[in-house]
Amino acid sequence: MAFWQLRFTVVAAFLAASFAFSAALAADTKRVLLLHSFGRDFKPWSEYARSIRTELDRQSPWKLEFLEHSLSSALSDDENPEGPFVEYLRTLFVKRPPDLIVSFGAPAAAFVQRRRQQLFATTPMVFTAVEQRRIQHSSLTDNDAVVAVAHDFPAIIENILRVLPDTKTVAVVIGESPNEKFWLGEMHRGFAPFADRISFIWYNDRPFVEILKHAGALPPHTAIYWHGMSLDAAGVVHEGETALSRLYATANAPIFTFDGSFFGREIVGGPMHSVLNLSRQTAAAAVRILGGEKAGELKIPASKFATPIFDWRQLQRWGISESRLPAGSEIMFRSPTVWEQYRAYILAVIAAILIQSALIFWLFYEQRRRQRAEILARNTMSELTQVNRMATVGQLSASIAHEVRQPLAGILANAQASLRWLEKANVEEVREGLKGIVSDGHRAGDIITNLRAMFKSDVQEKTRVDINKVVLSVLALARIDLHKHEIELQTQLDDRIPEILANQVQLQQVILNLVMNAIESMSSSQTRVLRIKTALSQTNTVHVSIEDTGMGIKESDLARLFQPMFTTKERGMGMGLSICHSIIETHGGRISASPRANGGSIFQFELPTVASKIKQPELV
Ligand code: ADP
Numbered sequence: 001m002a003f004w005q006l007r008f009t010v011v012a013a014f015l016a017a018s019f020a021f022s023a024a025l026a027a028d029t030k031r032v033l034l035l036h037s038f039g040r041d042f043k044p045w046s047e048y049a050r051s052i053r054t055e056l057d058r059q060s061p062w063k064l065e066f067l068e069h070s071l072s073s074a075l076s077d078d079e080n081p082e083g084p085f086v087e088y089l090r091t092l093f094v095k096r097p098p099d100l101i102v103s104f105g106a107p108a109a110a111f112v113q114r115r116r117q118q119l120f121a122t123t124p125m126v127f128t129a130v131e132q133r134r135i136q137h138s139s140l141t142d143n144d145a146v147v148a149v150a151h152d153f154p155a156i157i158e159n160i161l162r163v164l165p166d167t168k169t170v171a172v173v174i175g176e177s178p179n180e181k182f183w184l185g186e187m188h189r190g191f192a193p194f195a196d197r198i199s200f201i202w203y204n205d206r207p208f209v210e211i212l213k214h215a216g217a218l219p220p221h222t223a224i225y226w227h228g229m230s231l232d233a234a235g236v237v238h239e240g241e242t243a244l245s246r247l248y249a250t251a252n253a254p255i256f257t258f259d260g261s262f263f264g265r266e267i268v269g270g271p272m273h274s275v276l277n278l279s280r281q282t283a284a285a286a287v288r289i290l291g292g293e294k295a296g297e298l299k300i301p302a303s304k305f306a307t308p309i310f311d312w313r314q315l316q317r318w319g320i321s322e323s324r325l326p327a328g329s330e331i332m333f334r335s336p337t338v339w340e341q342y343r344a345y346i347l348a349v350i351a352a353i354l355i356q357s358a359l360i361f362w363l364f365y366e367q368r369r370r371q372r373a374e375i376l377a378r379n380t381m382s383e384l385t386q387v388n389r390m391a392t393v394g395q396l397s398a399s400i401a402h403e404v405r406q407p408l409a410g411i412l413a414n415a416q417a418s419l420r421w422l423e424k425a426n427v428e429e430v431r432e433g434l435k436g437i438v439s440d441g442h443r444a445g446d447i448i449t450n451l452r453a454m455f456k457s458d459v460q461e462k463t464r465v466d467i468n469k470v471v472l473s474v475l476a477l478a479r480i481d482l483h484k485h486e487i488e489l490q491t492q493l494d495d496r497i498p499e500i501l502a503n504q505v506q507l508q509q510v511i512l513n514l515v516m517n518a519i520e521s522m523s524s525s526q527t528r529v530l531r532i533k534t535a536l537s538q539t540n541t542v543h544v545s546i547e548d549t550g551m552g553i554k555e556s557d558l559a560r561l562f563q564p565m566f567t568t569k570e571r572g573m574g575m576g577l578s579i580c581h582s583i584i585e586t587h588g589g590r591i592s593a594s595p596r597a598n599g600g601s602i603f604q605f606e607l608p609t610v611a612s613k614i615k616q617p618e619l620v
Helices: 003-028 045-059 082-092 103-116 153-163 178-194 208-215 241-252 277-288 311-318 336-397 397-423 427-454 467-484 506-520 554-558 574-585 611-617
Strands: 029-035 063-070 100-104 123-130 146-149 169-173 199-202 222-226 255-257 309-311 331-332 463-465 488-493 500-502 529-538 541-548 590-595 602-609
Touching: 029 103, 029 277, 045 063, 045 100, 045 277, 063 541, 082 103, 100 103, 100 277, 103 123, 103 178, 123 208, 123 277, 146 277, 153 178, 153 222, 153 255, 153 309, 153 574, 169 178, 178 208, 199 277, 199 463, 208 241, 222 241, 241 255, 277 397, 309 311, 311 331, 336 488, 336 506, 397 427, 397 467, 427 467, 463 506, 467 506, 467 529, 467 541, 500 602, 506 529, 506 541, 506 574, 506 602, 554 590, 574 602
Parallel strands: 029 063, 029 100, 100 123, 123 146, 169 199, 169 222, 222 255, 309 331, 488 529
Antiparallel strands: 463 500, 529 541, 541 602, 590 602
């Protein structure tokens, strides 16, 4: 085969395939003519048309082609303009008639019924969004299906009286188009049973501007019934949604209606037709017809008012309690509660408050725990202090026993000598002997007084104390020990020192601890000197130092010396210095230790005098 022949065959095959595909596509697409009663923007039909189109698209298994036309002649009583419109439609669909016609509203339904033979005699048809009274049932053909609604005028007034029982007047808004005139008559009949309770104002014969003015000054206990406004008494056509919006803006009474297509801003609510329900019914019927079912055989009962719905904003505006609404009513457009709106914030704040409360609670708990621990520690410290004191004094027991024995021996010797002198009637000698007895008695008494003080339980009371006397009382107890260990005692006590406010027993304990440690540290020293100095510093504080020539302190131990349990002794407890530290601190003073230049160590502490305490503010 020549190349051009081959090319021709391929192109021809491709064209044939394309034609076959388009034909199949055309056969698969259904043409639906949507016939509107008025323009495409007249409520309620415009809402139904939009919703039915959406539903049809959703339910149809075929691709749908919508062709929309409006019967503009419906606004007048004159049938003549219909002629050219019929011609126009015939010409439009002469080649391929629609697969289905859907008419919206009574005027479109009436038009098709009138012109059925001239137009599409055999094309199936669905009459929808039309009240059942507006269909001429006698002239319905086998190709006609009806999806109608049934208005219930008494139900509308009953609803108004139910939610606003004080209503005395109902102003009825309706226009002057032929369709509206029909409904005016029906309404008069439907509202008649309420004539004894309610007076009706009929707005049909007023221009819309006048209606607006009147509706703005209605007497109290009036409700407005909105049936629609296609054409007013002045011949003005009201397309779109502006008429109801304008009425709402000026009216001083709540507005009710019969159809859900008007609901959404201005209308209070009640039982109404549901756009969605009817659209679903219509689309279902249309799909069945497009699928081959005979339109005339579909018997669909007229839809009644759906479950009442109410606009929450209007209920608020007119003070209508929800308890007045019929059972099962649905409330729409409810403003979210503060909780719904700010749930996240509220939860965050609550969480923050809870966390904060928990923290505060925890802090309180911790503070209480600390306080309790402090009390416990104080008590323990106090017990420890006493134990330490007794242990230290215990160390001195042999010396003390000796110390007491000495004056007793003196007393005994003096008493015996005095007895001998008495026999010789040597009065002067006897007097001396008795004086010695008294002095020894005092000495023994002093030792016992000091000892008793040291064994007293730890009281916190502070008295005026002479620090030099405290030093001497301690040395009196330690005297024998010093002697036993062959320690040379050097004292340098400043007699200018004023009395200080302190706990005498505790100060004795501090000095005794330091002296005993010094004695212990010198046990294996060649030179054994204990030097105790007291002095009044320039800043008016009492300064006490205890210096020994013992083994000294290692540099590394200096920082830990005053810590509890620090000891370098085999049988030491490591509590003495830490107790000294705590006693001096509670007296507002300071204690420190340092190695001595030529071996040994120096422990020193400072205590504030009463004068230094008073002077303190001046120094600051
Ligand atoms: P303890 O005497 O039971 O060990 P202390 O708290 O009184 O407890 O003393 C702690 C430590 O401080 C002692 O073990 C010792 O190492 C050291 N220390 C105390 N006083 C002196 C001193 N005068 N010379 C050298 N070291 C000392």
